[in-house]
Amino acid sequence: MKVYYQIQHSVQRPPLALSLGMFDGVHKGHQSILKRLKEVAYERGLQTAILTFDPHPRKIFDPDTDLEQLTTIEEKIALLESEGIDHLFIQSFEENFYNLTGVDFITSILHDTLEVKHLIVGYDHVFGKNRSGNFQLLMEMAPSLGFTLEEMDAVDLYSEHISSTKIRRALKEGDVPRANAMLGYPYSMEGKVVEGRQIGRTIGYPTANIDVHPDKLRPRKGAYIVQVHLEDKKLAGMLSVGTNPTVGGEILSVEVYILDFNQNLYGKTIKVDFLSFLHEEIAFSTLEGLIERLQEDEQRTREYFLANAL
Secondary structure, eight states: OEEESSOOTTOOOOOEEEEESOOTTOOHHHHHHHHHHHHHHHHHTOEEEEEEEESOHHHHHOTTOOOOBSSOHHHHHHHHHHTTOSEEEEEEOOHHHHTOOHHHIIIIIIIIITOEEEEEEOTTOOBSGGGOBOHHHHHHHHHHHTOEEEEOOOOEETTEEOOHHHHHHHHHTTOHHHHHHHHTSOOEEEEEEEOOOOOGGGGTOOOEEEEEOTTBOOOSSEEEEEEEEETTEEEEEEEEEEOOGGGTOOSOEEEEEETTOOOOOTTOEEEEEEEEEEEEOOOOSSHHHHHHHHHHHHHHHHHHHHHHTO
16 A cells, blocks of 8 residues: 655546545444445546545644544554555645635545545545535536545444444443444554553562553553454453552553563563453552452453453
8 A cells, every 4th residue: 555645746646536534443434435445446447545634633623622543643554554445645634734625625635636536435524624515515526527426324333323433432431342343343552561660560460561652542441351462472461541549640551461471571562452341440448459359350351261262
Protein backbone atom coordinates (compact mmCIF):
# COMPACT_ATOMS: atom_id res chain seq x y z
CA MET A 1 0.00 0.00 0.00
CA LYS A 2 1.28 3.44 -0.92
CA VAL A 3 0.84 6.09 1.77
CA TYR A 4 0.72 9.78 0.85
CA TYR A 5 1.11 12.44 3.54
CA GLN A 6 0.57 15.27 1.05
CA ILE A 7 -2.06 15.29 -1.67
CA GLN A 8 -0.56 16.94 -4.73
CA HIS A 9 -1.93 18.09 -8.05
CA SER A 10 -0.36 16.87 -11.31
CA VAL A 11 0.83 13.57 -9.88
CA GLN A 12 0.23 10.70 -12.28
CA ARG A 13 -1.90 8.07 -10.58
CA PRO A 14 -3.99 5.15 -11.76
CA PRO A 15 -7.77 5.74 -11.85
CA LEU A 16 -9.16 5.35 -8.35
CA ALA A 17 -12.14 3.90 -6.54
CA LEU A 18 -12.09 5.87 -3.30
CA SER A 19 -13.82 6.18 0.04
CA LEU A 20 -13.22 8.85 2.64
CA GLY A 21 -13.62 9.31 6.37
CA MET A 22 -11.84 8.86 9.68
CA PHE A 23 -12.02 5.05 9.63
CA ASP A 24 -11.24 5.04 13.36
CA GLY A 25 -10.97 1.40 14.35
CA VAL A 26 -11.50 0.10 10.79
CA HIS A 27 -14.48 -1.75 12.26
CA LYS A 28 -17.00 -4.04 10.58
CA GLY A 29 -18.91 -1.12 9.13
CA HIS A 30 -15.72 0.19 7.56
CA GLN A 31 -14.80 -3.31 6.43
CA SER A 32 -18.05 -3.56 4.46
CA ILE A 33 -17.08 -0.35 2.61
CA LEU A 34 -13.59 -1.70 1.91
CA LYS A 35 -15.03 -4.96 0.58
CA ARG A 36 -17.33 -3.11 -1.80
CA LEU A 37 -14.48 -0.78 -2.82
CA LYS A 38 -12.37 -3.76 -3.84
CA GLU A 39 -15.27 -5.32 -5.74
CA VAL A 40 -15.83 -2.16 -7.78
CA ALA A 41 -12.13 -1.68 -8.40
CA TYR A 42 -11.83 -5.24 -9.71
CA GLU A 43 -14.89 -4.93 -11.94
CA ARG A 44 -13.81 -1.61 -13.47
CA GLY A 45 -10.03 -1.92 -13.57
CA LEU A 46 -9.48 0.72 -10.89
CA GLN A 47 -7.21 0.82 -7.84
CA THR A 48 -8.56 1.22 -4.32
CA ALA A 49 -7.90 4.31 -2.23
CA ILE A 50 -8.85 5.77 1.14
CA LEU A 51 -8.75 9.47 2.06
CA THR A 52 -8.52 10.03 5.80
CA PHE A 53 -7.61 12.93 8.06
CA ASP A 54 -5.13 13.65 10.82
CA PRO A 55 -5.65 14.94 13.44
CA HIS A 56 -9.28 14.04 14.10
CA PRO A 57 -11.53 17.02 13.19
CA ARG A 58 -13.04 17.05 16.68
CA LYS A 59 -9.61 17.88 18.09
CA ILE A 60 -9.54 21.01 15.92
CA PHE A 61 -13.09 22.25 16.43
CA ASP A 62 -13.26 21.29 20.11
CA PRO A 63 -9.66 21.33 21.41
CA ASP A 64 -10.81 20.75 24.97
CA THR A 65 -12.51 17.49 24.01
CA ASP A 66 -11.33 14.35 25.73
CA LEU A 67 -11.58 12.36 22.50
CA GLU A 68 -9.66 9.11 22.62
CA GLN A 69 -9.25 7.16 19.41
CA LEU A 70 -9.54 3.45 18.75
CA THR A 71 -6.54 3.50 16.42
CA THR A 72 -3.43 5.62 16.14
CA ILE A 73 -2.51 6.69 12.63
CA GLU A 74 0.13 3.92 12.54
CA GLU A 75 -2.43 1.29 13.55
CA LYS A 76 -4.90 2.62 10.97
CA ILE A 77 -2.26 2.33 8.25
CA ALA A 78 -1.52 -1.27 9.25
CA LEU A 79 -5.21 -2.24 9.34
CA LEU A 80 -5.97 -0.70 5.94
CA GLU A 81 -2.91 -2.37 4.45
CA SER A 82 -4.05 -5.72 5.84
CA GLU A 83 -7.39 -5.16 4.06
CA GLY A 84 -5.57 -4.95 0.73
CA ILE A 85 -6.06 -1.24 -0.02
CA ASP A 86 -3.74 0.13 -2.73
CA HIS A 87 -3.45 3.82 -1.77
CA LEU A 88 -3.91 5.77 1.47
CA PHE A 89 -4.08 9.57 1.46
CA ILE A 90 -3.61 11.19 4.88
CA GLN A 91 -4.81 14.79 4.66
CA SER A 92 -3.60 17.20 7.33
CA PHE A 93 -6.72 18.69 8.87
CA GLU A 94 -5.59 22.31 8.79
CA GLU A 95 -7.35 25.64 8.27
CA ASN A 96 -7.00 25.94 4.49
CA PHE A 97 -8.47 22.45 4.17
CA TYR A 98 -11.34 22.54 6.66
CA ASN A 99 -12.50 25.89 5.28
CA LEU A 100 -13.26 24.30 1.91
CA THR A 101 -16.99 24.24 1.21
CA GLY A 102 -18.60 20.99 0.17
CA VAL A 103 -18.59 22.13 -3.47
CA ASP A 104 -14.92 23.17 -3.29
CA PHE A 105 -13.94 19.87 -1.68
CA ILE A 106 -15.65 17.83 -4.39
CA THR A 107 -14.20 19.95 -7.19
CA SER A 108 -10.70 20.64 -5.90
CA ILE A 109 -9.87 17.48 -3.93
CA LEU A 110 -11.94 14.64 -5.35
CA HIS A 111 -12.01 15.71 -9.00
CA ASP A 112 -9.05 17.98 -9.76
CA THR A 113 -6.47 16.47 -7.41
CA LEU A 114 -7.36 12.80 -6.90
CA GLU A 115 -9.29 12.36 -10.17
CA VAL A 116 -11.66 9.90 -8.52
CA LYS A 117 -13.62 7.66 -10.89
CA HIS A 118 -15.86 5.97 -8.32
CA LEU A 119 -16.70 7.19 -4.83
CA ILE A 120 -18.19 5.20 -1.95
CA VAL A 121 -19.41 6.98 1.18
CA GLY A 122 -20.92 5.78 4.42
CA TYR A 123 -24.63 6.17 5.12
CA ASP A 124 -24.27 9.34 7.22
CA HIS A 125 -21.15 10.98 5.79
CA VAL A 126 -20.91 14.78 5.69
CA PHE A 127 -17.93 16.97 4.79
CA GLY A 128 -16.85 20.52 4.02
CA LYS A 129 -17.19 23.78 5.93
CA ASN A 130 -20.30 23.86 8.12
CA ARG A 131 -21.00 20.26 7.01
CA SER A 132 -22.15 21.65 3.67
CA GLY A 133 -21.26 18.51 1.73
CA ASN A 134 -23.39 15.36 1.77
CA PHE A 135 -24.57 12.54 -0.46
CA GLN A 136 -27.21 14.71 -2.12
CA LEU A 137 -24.59 17.25 -3.18
CA LEU A 138 -22.35 14.46 -4.48
CA MET A 139 -25.22 13.07 -6.58
CA GLU A 140 -25.83 16.50 -8.08
CA MET A 141 -22.19 17.05 -9.01
CA ALA A 142 -20.98 13.55 -9.93
CA PRO A 143 -22.35 13.37 -13.51
CA SER A 144 -20.73 16.61 -14.68
CA LEU A 145 -17.41 15.73 -12.99
CA GLY A 146 -17.29 12.25 -14.47
CA PHE A 147 -17.35 9.99 -11.44
CA THR A 148 -19.87 7.43 -10.26
CA LEU A 149 -21.15 7.22 -6.73
CA GLU A 150 -22.75 4.93 -4.17
CA GLU A 151 -23.78 5.16 -0.54
CA MET A 152 -23.30 2.17 1.75
CA ASP A 153 -25.89 1.14 4.31
CA ALA A 154 -24.92 0.85 7.94
CA VAL A 155 -23.87 -2.55 9.28
CA ASP A 156 -25.98 -3.66 12.24
CA LEU A 157 -25.03 -5.73 15.25
CA TYR A 158 -27.07 -6.21 18.42
CA SER A 159 -29.94 -4.46 16.56
CA GLU A 160 -28.03 -1.19 16.19
CA HIS A 161 -25.68 0.45 13.71
CA ILE A 162 -21.99 -0.20 14.26
CA SER A 163 -20.00 2.99 14.80
CA SER A 164 -16.68 4.06 16.29
CA THR A 165 -18.58 6.01 18.95
CA LYS A 166 -20.47 2.90 20.08
CA ILE A 167 -17.25 0.89 20.22
CA ARG A 168 -15.63 3.56 22.37
CA ARG A 169 -18.64 3.52 24.66
CA ALA A 170 -18.53 -0.28 24.99
CA LEU A 171 -14.84 -0.17 25.95
CA LYS A 172 -15.47 2.59 28.48
CA GLU A 173 -18.13 0.33 30.01
CA GLY A 174 -15.77 -2.65 30.08
CA ASP A 175 -17.89 -4.56 27.56
CA VAL A 176 -14.98 -6.10 25.69
CA PRO A 177 -16.93 -8.84 23.83
CA ARG A 178 -19.34 -6.23 22.43
CA ALA A 179 -16.52 -3.93 21.33
CA ASN A 180 -14.57 -6.79 19.75
CA ALA A 181 -17.66 -8.07 17.93
CA MET A 182 -18.20 -4.62 16.37
CA LEU A 183 -14.53 -4.28 15.49
CA GLY A 184 -14.25 -7.75 14.02
CA TYR A 185 -10.98 -8.31 15.90
CA PRO A 186 -9.72 -7.83 19.49
CA TYR A 187 -9.18 -4.26 20.65
CA SER A 188 -5.47 -3.80 21.28
CA MET A 189 -2.85 -1.49 22.73
CA GLU A 190 0.81 -1.32 21.82
CA GLY A 191 3.82 0.44 23.27
CA LYS A 192 7.28 0.18 24.74
CA VAL A 193 7.78 -1.23 28.20
CA VAL A 194 9.00 1.52 30.52
CA GLU A 195 10.07 1.59 34.13
CA GLY A 196 7.24 1.84 36.65
CA ARG A 197 7.05 1.84 40.44
CA GLN A 198 8.06 -1.85 40.53
CA ILE A 199 5.63 -2.65 43.32
CA GLY A 200 4.26 -5.73 41.54
CA ARG A 201 7.52 -7.64 41.84
CA THR A 202 7.45 -7.22 45.63
CA ILE A 203 4.14 -9.11 45.85
CA GLY A 204 4.89 -11.83 43.31
CA TYR A 205 3.22 -10.19 40.31
CA PRO A 206 5.83 -8.23 38.35
CA THR A 207 4.13 -6.14 35.68
CA ALA A 208 5.29 -4.53 32.45
CA ASN A 209 4.30 -0.86 32.31
CA ILE A 210 3.26 -0.05 28.73
CA ASP A 211 3.85 3.45 27.35
CA VAL A 212 0.65 3.85 25.33
CA HIS A 213 0.13 6.65 22.80
CA PRO A 214 -1.65 9.58 24.55
CA ASP A 215 -4.47 9.65 21.97
CA LYS A 216 -5.21 5.94 22.35
CA LEU A 217 -8.43 5.03 24.15
CA ARG A 218 -7.98 3.44 27.57
CA PRO A 219 -10.88 1.12 28.40
CA ARG A 220 -12.71 1.27 31.70
CA LYS A 221 -10.48 1.22 34.76
CA GLY A 222 -10.09 -2.31 35.99
CA ALA A 223 -8.53 -5.70 35.33
CA TYR A 224 -8.64 -7.58 32.02
CA ILE A 225 -7.67 -10.89 30.48
CA VAL A 226 -5.36 -10.17 27.55
CA GLN A 227 -3.22 -11.93 25.00
CA VAL A 228 0.29 -10.49 24.82
CA HIS A 229 2.21 -10.34 21.55
CA LEU A 230 5.95 -10.26 22.15
CA GLU A 231 8.07 -10.65 19.02
CA ASP A 232 6.79 -13.95 17.59
CA LYS A 233 5.22 -15.20 20.84
CA LYS A 234 1.60 -15.09 22.03
CA LEU A 235 1.35 -15.19 25.80
CA ALA A 236 -1.41 -15.18 28.40
CA GLY A 237 -1.66 -12.10 30.55
CA MET A 238 -3.79 -10.09 32.94
CA LEU A 239 -3.76 -6.35 32.57
CA SER A 240 -4.63 -3.41 34.79
CA VAL A 241 -5.88 -0.03 33.60
CA GLY A 242 -5.88 2.34 36.54
CA THR A 243 -4.00 4.31 39.16
CA ASN A 244 -3.13 1.49 41.62
CA PRO A 245 -5.10 3.06 44.50
CA THR A 246 -4.15 0.32 46.97
CA VAL A 247 -0.55 1.57 46.96
CA GLY A 248 -1.38 5.27 46.70
CA GLY A 249 -1.02 5.65 42.95
CA GLU A 250 -2.39 8.71 41.19
CA ILE A 251 -1.20 8.45 37.56
CA LEU A 252 -3.23 6.34 35.14
CA SER A 253 -1.13 3.44 33.89
CA VAL A 254 -1.49 0.34 31.72
CA GLU A 255 0.36 -2.62 33.24
CA VAL A 256 0.36 -6.27 32.24
CA TYR A 257 1.41 -9.35 34.18
CA ILE A 258 2.44 -12.14 31.80
CA LEU A 259 1.78 -15.62 33.14
CA ASP A 260 4.76 -17.99 33.43
CA PHE A 261 7.20 -15.38 32.16
CA ASN A 262 10.19 -13.80 33.89
CA GLN A 263 12.30 -12.06 31.22
CA ASN A 264 13.40 -8.42 31.27
CA LEU A 265 11.12 -6.46 28.93
CA TYR A 266 12.38 -2.89 29.41
CA GLY A 267 12.65 -1.13 26.06
CA LYS A 268 10.80 -3.85 24.16
CA THR A 269 7.56 -3.15 22.28
CA ILE A 270 4.63 -5.35 23.19
CA LYS A 271 1.03 -5.48 22.02
CA VAL A 272 -1.92 -6.63 24.12
CA ASP A 273 -5.29 -7.84 22.81
CA PHE A 274 -8.21 -7.27 25.18
CA LEU A 275 -10.23 -10.48 25.56
CA SER A 276 -12.38 -10.18 28.69
CA PHE A 277 -13.12 -7.80 31.58
CA LEU A 278 -12.37 -9.25 35.02
CA HIS A 279 -13.52 -6.51 37.38
CA GLU A 280 -13.45 -2.78 37.99
CA GLU A 281 -10.54 -1.09 39.78
CA ILE A 282 -10.59 -1.83 43.50
CA ALA A 283 -8.88 -0.01 46.35
CA PHE A 284 -7.96 -2.72 48.86
CA SER A 285 -7.38 -1.87 52.50
CA THR A 286 -4.38 -4.22 52.67
CA LEU A 287 -1.79 -5.67 50.33
CA GLU A 288 -2.98 -9.11 51.37
CA GLY A 289 -6.41 -8.33 49.94
CA LEU A 290 -4.81 -7.22 46.68
CA ILE A 291 -2.71 -10.39 46.48
CA GLU A 292 -5.75 -12.60 47.06
CA ARG A 293 -7.62 -10.88 44.23
CA LEU A 294 -4.60 -11.18 41.92
CA GLN A 295 -4.50 -14.90 42.64
CA GLU A 296 -8.20 -15.17 41.79
CA ASP A 297 -7.65 -13.18 38.58
CA GLU A 298 -4.76 -15.42 37.62
CA GLN A 299 -6.90 -18.54 38.09
CA ARG A 300 -9.70 -17.05 35.97
CA THR A 301 -7.18 -16.07 33.29
CA ARG A 302 -5.73 -19.57 33.13
CA GLU A 303 -9.24 -21.03 32.91
CA TYR A 304 -10.14 -18.60 30.11
CA PHE A 305 -7.14 -19.57 28.00
CA LEU A 306 -7.78 -23.29 28.58
CA ALA A 307 -11.47 -22.96 27.69
CA ASN A 308 -10.74 -20.97 24.53
CA ALA A 309 -7.64 -22.95 23.48
CA LEU A 310 -5.58 -19.79 23.03
